[in-house]
Amino acid sequence: MVSLSTLHPACYLPSFLNSYIPNAVACPPPPSVARTIFDTITSPFTSTYTTLKTTGDAILGLPFLSFLLIPTMTSYSTSLNLLFFYLTWSTLVLSHHPLRVEVVGSLMVKILFYVIPSGVFLLVDILFPGVSEGFKSRGADALPLRDTRRKSFMRLIGVLGWSLFNVLLGVALQGLIEWILTVQMSRPAALRVTTTLPLPWGIVKDLLKGLVLRDVLTWLVHRYLLHGGPRPANAILRDLSHLHETWYHKAVKTPYPLSPTYDHPLVYILRVFIPMYTPAILWRFHALVFMLYLALISLEETFTHSGYARLPTNFLLGGIANRNELHCLTKGRGNFGTWGLCDWLADTTIGPDAADDIVDEMEEADVQGKVVKGVNRSVAKVSKAATGRSGGASASPKRRRRTRRTRSDSDYSD
Structure with a gap:
């Protein structure tokens, strides 16, 4: 039972009388029985709704791509988004x-x-x-x-x-x-x-x-x-x-x-x-x-x-x-x-299997043609670079000879 010493008579006075009582003595009236029943019934739903809303904000606010690229992309926006998400997620878990x-x-x-x-x-x-x-x-x-x-x-x-x-x-x-x-x-x-x-x-x-x-x-x-x-x-x-x-x-x-x-x-x-x-x-x-x-x-x-x-x-x-x-x-x-x-490994596939999908996608994207073009382009660059090096090697003696001749002429003129 609740002892009489714990009862506060001011809590049971009407609100218009409480306004005339000093603040040290005044007490707001307790919730009514109907309000207590309503809060008891609706509290699981309101709490679940709050969790649902916070979880939705966390899921929609998670920058999945930026989060996976953090080791290579440390931009200000990525770090800021991650910080906001961490705060939202931590608040959700702790509360x-x-x-x-x-x-x-x-x-x-x-x-x-x-x-x-x-x-x-x-x-x-x-x-x-x-x-x-x-x-x-x-x-x-x-x-x-x-x-x-x-x-x-x-x-x-x-x-x-x-x-x-x-x-x-x-x-x-x-x-x-x-x-x-x-x-x-x-x-x-x-x-x-x-x-x-x-x-x-x-x-x-x-x-x-x-x-x-x-x-x-x-x-x-x-x-x-x-x-x-x-x-x-x-x-x-x-x-x-x-x-x-x-x-x-x-x-x-x-x-x-x-x-x-x-x-x-x-x-x-x-x-x-x-x-x-x-x-x-x-x-x-x-x-x-x-x-x-x-x-x-x-x-x-x-x-x-x-x-x-x-x-x-x-x-x-x-x-x-x-x-x-x-x-x-x-x-x-x-x-x-x-x-x-597993269907490909166990031979239970009907129609094209996973390997056929890869081949079809490569053909549709013309992967072989792109690879051949890339190889030809690389070979051309290597050949051009080799030609440039050989031309530079043959031209350098002439440049050195011309330099020596110029220097000898200038020395002779002196």
């Missing part, structure tokens, strides 16, 4: 729980780099199908709505709903893992949420390791768990294959925006979430490295499932998009990985 920073940051990355751009592409495909058809690699077959029937529209709404649900499910599962590790087991978090910024070379190494292992795990899960043959011996494998076939391959004939995250939730966890999150917890990525890693994966999913013929980097994304299309068209006969590396 919020690491679990909230990680979960809200991951959700912000998925929204900024996957949900919003994929939603824009999808709206263009739906509102302007005639214009979008000309940019699709498969033409009208790549449109999410091939007809305007109500059944097709409701099917698309179902796909989009489950896609967004799976995105939230992945973020929630990530938060659950961190909560179990940190709160229930009193162990370090799976990711490092610290004020220390990762070094550029460490960022590159973690990204390469994460992307390669993700491709390996995706290929293993997709090949042996979801497409284990026409009649898998294990009943669990049969169920997983049936779920993947009746959900993803039945609804997604060709890839379109927001389709990469569509699947049965259990299959989504096995096919997308586990290959993505395992490298991060295996090497204990820094939270910033994980957000950059998640942003690259989100952009890859956005562009490679857009269905467009021309992509920002056709050398890499174009080949991935083509293999995803062939995987859907053949209903999973090949192209089980993401980047095509």
Whole structure:
């Protein structure tokens, strides 16, 4: 119980009476019961919104390219941007729980780099199908709505709903893992949420390791768990294959925006979430490295499932998009990985593989012609330099003789 000595009668006086009481005795009235209930209910949302806003400012304010080029470019603007970002990130980490920073940051990355751009592409495909058809690699077959029937529209709404649900499910599962590790087991978090910024070379190494292992795990899960043959011996494998076939391959004939995250939730966890999150917890990525890693994966999913013929980097994304299309068209006969590396090594590629993409890109960029021109230009420069040196050597004796003759004539005249 609260003792009577702790009670302050002035706190319970009306505000108009408090104005006549000396400041040393006056006390503002306590919050009402309704205000207390309102603050209790809304405080988690307001705190999460503040974290979301601060994380968004940190992510959008991070100069990724400048940060990676700091060892070679130490300009004033780069250092200033990095300083501002460091202050923003440090304030975020010190003022919020690491679990909230990680979960809200991951959700912000998925929204900024996957949900919003994929939603824009999808709206263009739906509102302007005639214009979008000309940019699709498969033409009208790549449109999410091939007809305007109500059944097709409701099917698309179902796909989009489950896609967004799976995105939230992945973020929630990530938060659950961190909560179990940190709160229930009193162990370090799976990711490092610290004020220390990762070094550029460490960022590159973690990204390469994460992307390669993700491709390996995706290929293993997709090949042996979801497409284990026409009649898998294990009943669990049969169920997983049936779920993947009746959900993803039945609804997604060709890839379109927001389709990469569509699947049965259990299959989504096995096919997308586990290959993505395992490298991060295996090497204990820094939270910033994980957000950059998640942003690259989100952009890859956005562009490679857009269905467009021309992509920002056709050398890499174009080949991935083509293999995803062939995987859907053949209903999973090949192209089980993401980047095509494991399919190339295991000979499970349908159509052009990763090596063919490199050759095609080199031919399109005329790399051989540029190399030949560069070699010829270098040979010409070497020949010109050699000729110049030989000419200078033959001319120097004449110059020396002329100098001696001039000097002898001047001496004789003297």
